[in-house]
Amino acid sequence: MNEVDRSKRVVVTSPRARATGAAQRGVLDLDEQTTVGEVYLRSLMRTQLGLALTVCLTALILVAGLPLMFDLWPAAGRARVFGLGLPWLVLGVLAYPALVIGGWAYVRAAERNERRFAALVERR
Amino acid sequence: MSQGYGIAAISIVVALTAIIGAFGLRISRTTSDFYVASRTVSPLWNASAIGGEYLSAASFLGVAGLILAYGADLLWLPVGFTGGYLIMLVLVAAPLRRSGAYTLPDFTELRLNSTRLRALASVLVVGICWLYLMPQFQGAGLTLRTVTGAPLWAGELIVAIVVVTTVAAGGMRSITFVQAFQYWLKVTAILLPAAFLFLSWHADDSPSLTRDSLPRFAVATTVTAPEDLQIRVTQPVVPRVTGVVDGLRYVGGVAPLAPGPHTVAEGTRLDFPAGAPVPVEENLPAATDEAWAQPLSGGREHSLYTTYSLIIATMLGTMGLPHILVRFYTNPDGGAARRTTLAVLALLGVFYLGPTLFGALGRIYAPDLLLTGRVDSVVLELPSRMVGGTGGDLLSALVTAGAFAAFLSTAAGLTMSAAAVLSQDVFRSRDVRTFQLAAVPATLIPFLFALIAGGIAVGDAVSLAFAVAASTFCPLLVLGVWWRRLSTVGAAAGMVVGGASAGAAVLATIIGGPYQGWTGALLAQPAAITVPAAFLVMIGVSLLTPRHVPSNIHRIMVRLHVPEGLGQEAGDFSR
Numbered sequence: 001m002n003e004v005d006r007s008k009r010v011v012v013t014s015p016r017a018r019a020t021g022a023a024q025r026g027v028l029d030l031d032e033q034t035t036v037g038e039v040y041l042r043s044l045m046r047t048q049l050g051l052a053l054t055v056c057l058t059a060l061i062l063v064a065g066l067p068l069m070f071d072l073w074p075a076a077g078r079a080r081v082f083g084l085g086l087p088w089l090v091l092g093v094l095a096y097p098a099l100v101i102g103g104w105a106y107v108r109a110a111e112r113n114e115r116r117f118a119a120l121v122e123r124r
Numbered sequence: 125m126s127q128g129y130g131i132a133a134i135s136i137v138v139a140l141t142a143i144i145g146a147f148g149l150r151i152s153r154t155t156s157d158f159y160v161a162s163r164t165v166s167p168l169w170n171a172s173a174i175g176g177e178y179l180s181a182a183s184f185l186g187v188a189g190l191i192l193a194y195g196a197d198l199l200w201l202p203v204g205f206t207g208g209y210l211i212m213l214v215l216v217a218a219p220l221r222r223s224g225a226y227t228l229p230d231f232t233e234l235r236l237n238s239t240r241l242r243a244l245a246s247v248l249v250v251g252i253c254w255l256y257l258m259p260q261f262q263g264a265g266l267t268l269r270t271v272t273g274a275p276l277w278a279g280e281l282i283v284a285i286v287v288v289t290t291v292a293a294g295g296m297r298s299i300t301f302v303q304a305f306q307y308w309l310k311v312t313a314i315l316l317p318a319a320f321l322f323l324s325w326h327a328d329d330s331p332s333l334t335r336d337s338l339p340r341f342a343v344a345t346t347v348t349a350p351e352d353l354q355i356r357v358t359q360p361v362v363p364r365v366t367g368v369v370d371g372l373r374y375v376g377g378v379a380p381l382a383p384g385p386h387t388v389a390e391g392t393r394l395d396f397p398a399g400a401p402v403p404v405e406e407n408l409p410a411a412t413d414e415a416w417a418q419p420l421s422g423g424r425e426h427s428l429y430t431t432y433s434l435i436i437a438t439m440l441g442t443m444g445l446p447h448i449l450v451r452f453y454t455n456p457d458g459g460a461a462r463r464t465t466l467a468v469l470a471l472l473g474v475f476y477l478g479p480t481l482f483g484a485l486g487r488i489y490a491p492d493l494l495l496t497g498r499v500d501s502v503v504l505e506l507p508s509r510m511v512g513g514t515g516g517d518l519l520s521a522l523v524t525a526g527a528f529a530a531f532l533s534t535a536a537g538l539t540m541s542a543a544a545v546l547s548q549d550v551f552r553s554r555d556v557r558t559f560q561l562a563a564v565p566a567t568l569i570p571f572l573f574a575l576i577a578g579g580i581a582v583g584d585a586v587s588l589a590f591a592v593a594a595s596t597f598c599p600l601l602v603l604g605v606w607w608r609r610l611s612t613v614g615a616a617a618g619m620v621v622g623g624a625s626a627g628a629a630v631l632a633t634i635i636g637g638p639y640q641g642w643t644g645a646l647l648a649q650p651a652a653i654t655v656p657a658a659f660l661v662m663i664g665v666s667l668l669t670p671r672h673v674p675s676n677i678h679r680i681m682v683r684l685h686v687p688e689g690l691g692q693e694a695g696d697f698s699r
Binding site: 055104 | 200214215218334418428459462463472
């Protein structure tokens with residue numbers, strides 16, 4: 001980057017950045033609030049927010065739905081599975097792997113969204 | 125429990141913490157090292173460190189104690205403690221790391237371009253840290269008292285000194301190593317004894333946990349009242365008494381206790397025969413084992429509301445805890461921040477299997493804790509009761525070590541955060557020396573609180589910290605990351621409304637409570653009201669003050685959401 005003409009503006013990159021010239025154009029769009037950059041950013045944010053809310057909603061239905069189920073249908077609270085009370089099995093044991101699986105699925109999907117976004121920006 | 129093993133366990137944990145802290149001292153040199161360990165920590169190390177920092181006195185001792193007392197309703201507590209990381213992962217983890225800010229006040233200023241808002245965030249951070257530090261000190265005092273009979277202040281003093289020394293000596297680099305070590309110690313210290321307890325329960329022909337009767341003493345049990353007790357008897361019971369019950373003095377005579385309230389003077393010895401129903405301390409519910417094992421069946425008043433409020437406070441409060449958030453800055457990039465959070469979910473899930481088992485088995489093997497009200501010590505008491513001999517002593521020593529690790533690591537993380545904010549925003553310096561000095565007031569003030577406010581239950585102060593965090597930083601972070609129209613005025617209004625209402629509610633509970641009926645439920649678990657209120661105020665006021673939206677909002681959103689490596693400026697945020 002030492003050869004850059006000092007009269008021109010350059011993008012200050014982090015050491016990790018491997019941006020090529022083409023990618024830098026896309027990035028300039030993002031930073032400079034051009035219409036295209038704005039559209040890119042909004043689409044990325046919308047995708048990621050949609051994904052985040054899907055995971056939150058699923059967790060909400062599972063975690064917040066259980067008290068309601070046990071309240072409206074007390075028989076579920078007395079049911080026994082493998083010698084364990086259903087609430088103890090679900091909340092004491094199964095809830096944790098379920099949370100991890102949810103998190104794992106989210107991380108995969110979020111990274112895929114970001115790869116698509118990167119491909120879109122760099123193609124220009 | 126044998127005193128020698130317990131003291132040895134505590135000494136070893138304290139010594140190891142100090143040694144690892146000193147090891148970190150040789151690596152950390154610059155200011156940046158101190159604050160964020162140069163962001164060179166791998167996801168698994170980072171996740172272990174977050175787990176180590178997060179699993180506090182409340183998780184290690186409190187969860188099992190509350191499950192012992194309240195049963196299935198409280199199973200949502202550890203689920204919420206863990207689920208908070210899922211919410212954090214999906215809503216804020218990567219953007220927070222990408223913001224490049226060191227602390228919550230840094231993020232607030234970066235996102236909203238306002239130094240006054242930064243000051244408000246700083247006050248809240250220090251407040252939440254102090255609220256959360258206080259129960260850590262209390263837990264340490266309680267543990268040392270259980271093990272050695274030492275006065276409460278002794279354990280509090282030990283933790284305070286070790287924490288100030290470690291934080292001042294090594295900063296976050298050493299803390300990262302210390303915390304990671306503490307997590308693995310804590311997991312071993314809860315799961316290994318839990319496995320032995322499970323086998324012991326199995327060898328005992330797996331006595332049922334769901335009998336349709338009040339908890340009963342499994343064997344003839346002697347209880348000595350550690351202080352003056354108010355107890356409630358539901359089924360008549362006839363213990364032999366040496367001491368004073370209901371104002372009458374007994375010397376080894378039988379004292380028939382009719383259903384109703386009774387008083388037991390400090391130091392009184394009560395000998396219960398095997399199979400006798402257990403009288404219960406007046407603030408704890410006297411439920412049959414069957415009702416205890418079922419959710420929402422009358423352990424507490426308004427249990428459905430209370431359960432929802434608990435879920436909201438724990439799941440949304442986690443992201444607002446200052447000492448946890450600071451850990452995200454030790455990830456190299458946003459993707460690593462996500463993978464770290466995912467690993468935290470797994471590590472916490474493994475840990476919380478332990479306290480649940482302790483709480484459930486405590487119902488059979490340590491029901492006298494319901495009588496003395498000291499349910500918080502069930503984790504410390506159970507191993508020596510269920511596993512006899514040297515094995516039991518060693519397991520007891522292990523849980524004691526784990527408990528001390530819990531206080532040390534959480535207190536160290538909180539002290540770090542408070543000291544960072546104090547040195548930057550109060551003493552106005554980024555110098556390492558200032559940071560080291562700031563660790564002293566960061567520890568001293570909550571230590572004094574713990575000495576003065578000896579009577580406040582560990583769980584109450586922790587739930588206050590979570591409710592305040594959920595009502596202030598959660599809306600700020602979620603709206604700050606995802607909503608462009610958040611204005612400075614709106615953010616300030618939401619944080620003030622949320623913080624003041626949540627703070628007032630639980631302070632009222634601590635000072636004047638517990639209250640009865642709806643008042644009691646609302647004040648003890650305010651999050652279901654205060655969190656939505658904070659969100660609504662923040663959104664409403666922001667919409668009314670569009671001129672106070674930061675002008676560089678586009679650039680901020682690019683930094684928060686665009687992955688690293690796409691060329692945008694991803695340098696450190698500096699003032």
